Amino acid sequence: MEITITAGDGEQTYNGNALTNTEVTVTSGELLEGDELVATATGSATNVADTAEGNNPIAAGYKIMHGDTDVTENYVITAEAGTLTINPVEIELTADSATKEYDGTALTKNTYKITKGAFVGEEGLASVTVEGSQTVVGKSANTITGHTLKENTEAENYTIAYKQENWK
Structure with a gap:
């Protein structure tokens, strides 16, 4: 089964604080009933210069769990990074x-x-x-x-x- 997982985007006006969005969701395809995505995005942007397409990658080691069982091998997963944007x-x-x-x-x-x-x-x-x-x-x-x-x-x-x- 093919699925695409995508890290969340985020946007804020510069305030000196880091912008993060750890959310990762299934954006194409579906998980089988009872299966759950376990994934985290790891990007961070503080300054306008940190803004870049795909600067919020998904951490390695994401998996699909069915209860306590790892069922990742049942899926063909495409991972897409999100974008964190800092506006001036x-x-x-x-x-x-x-x-x-x-x-x-x-x-x-x-x-x-x-x-x-x-x-x-x-x-x-x-x-x-x-x-x-x-x-x-x-x-x-x-x-x-x-x-x-x-x-x-x-x-x-x-x-x-x-x-x-x-x-x-």
């Missing part, structure tokens, strides 16, 4: 805006805030470059032009977008 955290950085009455001096504010998402644990930004200046009456953009991450922060675990604000 979406972070949005917004340049701060400011206003003041005209006095002939430049209005600058080289600060920002995180307006979407959050870094995990001690991970985060080492620096953010914000550029903008307004001297005359009117509006202009205060723009984030770059950032660097702390050494312990893997870039692929985050998707970082910039949002500008205007001086008034």
